[in-house]
Amino acid sequence: MQPLADRLRPEAIEDMVGQSHIIGKGKIINRLIENKTIPNMILYGPPGTGKTTLANIIANVTGKKYIKLNAVNCGVKEIKEAIDNSKRDLFSYNGIILMLDEIQALNKKQQQSLLEVIEEGSVTLIASTADNPYFVVYKAILSRSTIFEFKPIQKEDIYIGLKRAINRLKPLYTYESITAEDSALRYISETCNGDMRSALNKLELAFNLGIDIGSNSVNITLDDVVNSSSIKILNYDNKGDDSYSILSAFHKSLRGSDENAALHYLARLIKSQDMQSIIRRLLCVASEDVGLAVPQAITITNACVDSALKLGFPEARLPLAQATVYLARCPKSNSIAEAIDIALYDLDNIETGEIPDHLKDAHYAGAKKLGRGVEYKYPHNYQNNYVKQQYLPDAIKNKKYYKAGNNKNEMAYEHYWNSLKNK
Incomplete structure (x- = not known):
């Protein structure tokens, strides 16, 4: 039997839930549909x-x-064949919409070939991906498309969608009544991680379990619902856009001295078992954002990182959390990061x-005949182990990094x- 998510898929824009930043009365998607002026699109966001x-x-x-294909199990050859077959019926249609799921599965060369398909004018591409399109989609396709970001659906919108689903279920079955406890729908909304399909x-x-x-x-x-639910699964792909966002939030929370937020994002990273990424961020923050404000950081x-590596998960969560709270609570200084970045900039630009x-x-x-080291003054031969002399090249001798x-x-x-030095 067809899954419930497919049977109850909305058929009108008004029945969709979520994405209020682009969908709704007067919003860009609604206006494009009303005007029937559909550009090439890349729809980017998590599943469901x-x-x-x-x-x-x-x-x-x-x-x-409408042609719907998945790039995971087809290539440009299959895409072109599907379009060529559909063109025989074009007199009955106003053109072709090619819905290409998982466009990131096509390599660069395949994506370049796809340009021929969309540039002739009769085909409108609507591609979808869960990865950041700026990382995985060929630039020439990006420049010919409008990118719309889909965000995890808010729990209140999920709840509304579930209520609608209950009402739409009734005509599909011959049961005397179909009811759902409000607490059950709320629980699903809380644990589906913004994924309407989930x-x-x-x-x-729960419906199948509730049949009497x-x-x-x-x-x-x-x-x-509780008995049939698995553990809530977080959106996390250690090579995907979501992983970069969590790592970014983790680092910025540490830099911003918010230990509670840092612990939250650390917990997400621990759930994903992404030890190496956690370690890289902690060590980076210790130098980039704490630096000489607390040199022993x-x-x-x-030491915490070393302990985590020796322990492994789940015990590694303890020293990782210790380092996280410690770094968040440390006084901050980015003087080291700024100094080395300016020095590197000069090498490339002056x-x-x-x-x-x-x-x-x-x-x-x-x-000595070449004058090498002749005038060098050994600091330890002088009072306080310091003597004034020039160390930088002449061209930048007064630079302060x-x-x-x-x-x-x-x-x-x-x-x-x-x-x-003033002495």
Whole structure:
């Protein structure tokens, strides 16, 4: 039997839930459908958020021939054959809409070939992907398409969709009554992770469990929903866009000294078992965002990381959480990151000049004849182990890359060196 999610797929734009930023009265998608001016589109977002449903609705409203293919199990040859076969019936249609799921499965060369299909004018491409199109879609296709981002559906919208589903179920069956506890629908809404298809699948399973043959009725209860539900699955692909967003939020929460948010995103990463990404972010924050404000932060973080690697999951969550809270609570300084980035920028953009002769290697015969190391002053031969001399090349001899951060530790060192150098 056809899955419930497919049987109850909305047939009109008004029946869709979620995506209120692009769908709704006066919103861009509605206006395009009303005007029947459909551009090439790339629909980008997680599963179960309405991408395929929207393509179906567009095809129905515009009266175009609808071809739905999945790039995972077909190539450009199959796509062109499907289009050529459909062109025989074009006199009955206003053109062709090609719905191509998982466009990221086509390699660059295949995507380039796909351009021929969409550039001739009779075919409108509506492609879908769960990955960031700017990472996985060929630029020439991007430039010819409008990108619409689909977001996880809010739980209140999922709840509305489930209520509608219950009403639409009644004409499909001969049961005397079909009812659902409100708490059951709320629970599904909370645990489907913004995925309407997943919500309907959960509803279908609870529906089958709730059938009472004796009374010829169905009652969907919270107990049945809970007992039939698996653990909530987070959207996470360690090579996908969602992983980068979680890592970005984790790093920014650490930088922003919000230990609670950092722990939340750490928990997401732990659920995905992405140990290496967690470690990279923690070690990076220790230098990039804490730096010299707490010089020992990198040592402590590295010790936590080392412990996590030795323990493995699930125990690794403990030292990882320790490092997370520690770094979030540390005073912050980005002086190190700024200093090295400016130094690297100069190498790429300005003439920095030759290393001064007195700093060049002098450990070989004939070095003195070339003036190498002759005027070098050994700091430990001077008071306080310091002597003023030029270290930077002549072209940038007055450059200052490091600027002390406004924190207790760096200010203490700044005071020490200022007083010493001024002497």
